[in-house]
Amino acid sequence: MSFLTLTHLEKTFGQNRVVKDFSLDIDRGEFISLLGPSGCGKTTVLRMIAGFEQPTAGGITIDGKDVTALAANSRNIGMMFQAYALFPNMTVADNVAFGLKVKGAPKAEREARVAEMLALIGLADLGGRYPFQLSGGQQQRVALARALAPRPSVLLLDEPLSALDAKVRVSLRNQIRQIQQDLGITTIFVTHDQEEAMSISDRIVVMNGGVADQVGAPFEIYNRPTTKFVANFVGTLNTFEVEVADAASGRVMLAGQGLTLPNAPLAARTGEKLSVALRPEALRLGRLPDAEALLTAQVTDVHFMGSVIRVKADLAGAAVSLDTFNRPDTPPPVVGSAVEVSLSGR
Numbered sequence: 422m423s424f425l426t427l428t429h430l431e432k433t434f435g436q437n438r439v440v441k442d443f444s445l446d447i448d449r450g451e452f453i454s455l456l457g458p459s460g461c462g463k464t465t466v467l468r469m470i471a472g473f474e475q476p477t478a479g480g481i482t483i484d485g486k487d488v489t490a491l492a493a494n495s496r497n498i499g500m501m502f503q504a505y506a507l508f509p510n511m512t513v514a515d516n517v518a519f520g521l522k523v524k525g526a527p528k529a530e531r532e533a534r535v536a537e538m539l540a541l542i543g544l545a546d547l548g549g550r551y552p553f554q555l556s557g558g559q560q561q562r563v564a565l566a567r568a569l570a571p572r573p574s575v576l577l578l579d580e581p582l583s584a585l586d587a588k589v590r591v592s593l594r595n596q597i598r599q600i601q602q603d604l605g606i607t608t609i610f611v612t613h614d615q616e617e618a619m620s621i622s623d624r625i626v627v628m629n630g631g632v633a634d635q636v637g638a639p640f641e642i643y644n645r646p647t648t649k650f651v652a653n654f655v656g657t658l659n660t661f662e663v664e665v666a667d668a669a670s671g672r673v674m675l676a677g678q679g680l681t682l683p684n685a686p687l688a689a690r691t692g693e694k695l696s697v698a699l700r701p702e703a704l705r706l707g708r709l710p711d712a713e714a715l716l717t718a719q720v721t722d723v724h725f726m727g728s729v730i731r732v733k734a735d736l737a738g739a740a741v742s743l744d745t746f747n748r749p750d751t752p753p754p755v756v757g758s759a760v761e762v763s764l765s766g767r
């Protein structure tokens with residue numbers, strides 16, 4: 422049985438229906454991300470689970486208990502927000518102890534739990550400091566410790582990394598995932614950053630206009646998007662116009678070159694024009710033995726990113742992106758030059 426269930430959740434603000442028929446079953450210990458563009462309703466779903474917003478319709482259960490009408494402070498949920506959510510006039514230790522104090526936990530228990538939580542987040546020595554004496558990343562770790570201290574049954578994270586710089590963001594997201602797995606706590610994470618969602622989630626819910634467009638493991642969402650929105654929102658897509666050469670076998674022609682698409686038979690007639698979308702990794706720079714087609718493209722832009730170089734090019738009139746690994750002995754292609762591109766339908 423699922424640990425957390427959302428059943429036909431709806432939320433309307435005035436005339437604005439911001440969450441529509443949203444259902445989701447979450448297992449105990451699962452890490453779920455709600456991913457989608459600004460305004461798609463991610464935070465509203467989270468706030469309904471927390472009890473800060475009452476659903477217009479639908480229900481929420483946690484561990485078999487209907488909590489839909491329960492006040493926020495009776496739901497045993499831990500929350501962590503974007504940033505600056507610590508009490509500035511309290512020490513780190515008092516911040517972490519806050520939820521336990523509200524619950525009326527005795528002093529000895531509070532002190533033991535604070536020590537345990539500060540050790541968990543790697544800040545055992547900083548209990549006496551005030552938030553302003555901490556870096557942004559440290560403050561967010563304290564916020565995580567504060568959310569976890571009362572031993573909530575569900576952890577809700579609302580863009581907790583978005584105010585941090587890139588390096589801290591990556592290190593903290595790994596730490597959050599590690600702690601979440603160690604504690605086995607059911608977690609829902611709101612983000613608009615697809616890389617973040619893909620790197621730490623068991624499953625991702627891609628939201629669009631208040632609706633769950635697709636729910637699946639990151640591998641599935643990226644490789645088998647079920648809607649155009651998901652395909653475009655998650656990862657980069659190269660879109661080409663092709664002509665169907667043989668619908669039954671999935672054979673198409675792109676700029677005079679044959680290519681077999683994996684999803685045969687195609688839902689189109691032979692001779693018909695089709696729009697085909699390929700991930701950057703289906704295109705390779707140079708002549709590859711296992712590739713099916715070889716085309717020439719004009720380089721329009723080069724982004725050196727370290728281990729990977731993203732090359733943008735004009736391929737038979739289509740703007741394409743492809744990634745190539747950095748090799749220290751081979752300089753990246755030059756803007757304006759012609760390159761050979763191998764294409765694989767897979």
Ligand code: ATP
Nearest residue numbers: 434437439457458459460461462463464465466613
């Ligand atoms: P973001 O990533 O920008 O935070 P989001 O996907 O989390 O976006 P929500 O914050 O859930 O989106 O907002 C969804 C829609 O609901 C938005 O159009 C927002 O303006 C509207 N909305 C949210 N809260 C309220 C409210 N209390 N009253 C009226 N409208 C609201």
